[in-house]
Amino acid sequence: MLANIDVAATVAVKDLDIARRFYGETLGLKSTEDNEAVLVFQSGGSSIVVYASEFAGTNRATSATWGAGEAFAGIVEALQTAGVRFEHYDMPGAKRDGDIHASGDFRMVWFKDPDGNILHINNG
Numbered sequence: 001m002l003a004n005i006d007v008a009a010t011v012a013v014k015d016l017d018i019a020r021r022f023y024g025e026t027l028g029l030k031s032t033e034d035n036e037a038v039l040v041f042q043s044g045g046s047s048i049v050v051y052a053s054e055f056a057g058t059n060r061a062t063s064a065t066w067g068a069g070e071a072f073a074g075i076v077e078a079l080q081t082a083g084v085r086f087e088h089y090d091m092p093g094a095k096r097d098g099d100i101h102a103s104g105d106f107r108m109v110w111f112k113d114p115d116g117n118i119l120h121i122n123n124g
Contacts, residue, residue, distance in 0.1 A: 008046060009064035012053035013115045019050045022114050026082050057116035065120040072123035076100065076109055079121075084111050087118070 013019040020039055023029050029041035029048065039050040048064055068075050076099065080086075086099035087110040094103040101108045108122040 006046060008040075008049050010049045010051070011063050011113065011117050012056040012059075013050055013113070013117070014052065014054075014056040015114075016050070016052050018114050023048065023050060026079075026084065059117060061118065062110070062120045063117045065122070067124040068121050069123060072107055072121065075121060079109075079111065086111050 011019075016036075016039060020031070020034065023039065023041050024031055027041075029043050031039065032042050032047065033040035037051065041048045041050065043066065066075075076086075080099070088096060088099070089101065089110065091101060091103070094101045094108075096102070099109055101110075106122065106124065108120065110118055110120050112118055
């Protein structure tokens with residue numbers, strides 16, 4: 001029923017101005033909608049919908065994931081240069097090399113937006 005319909009990640013934030021700078025400038029996503037209630041950013045062939053909510057930052061699980069393939073290392077480096085602080089987690093079967101978690105050839109990082117929403121990038 002939904003297999004052929006695009007889906008978007010939806011992220012709640014406290015302040016749309018701060019989110020606009022983080023998602024647009026720090027992460028480099030292209031804004032496709034920007035109004036007083038919602039921001040929509042293009043990310044590849046999908047979107048991230050950002051909206052103001054009193055419940056922003058209460059999700060303790062990953063909100064959005066990017067499979068960056070071979071661009072992974074360059075993206076991680078660019079985010080580090082932009083001042084993004086990566087999260088470190090204890091994960092069975094994964095080892096950490098600096099900020100990067102590795103499980104075999106699979107590489108991954110997590111970081112939070114200004115409201116504490118967890119975002120994930122991997123080399124998948």
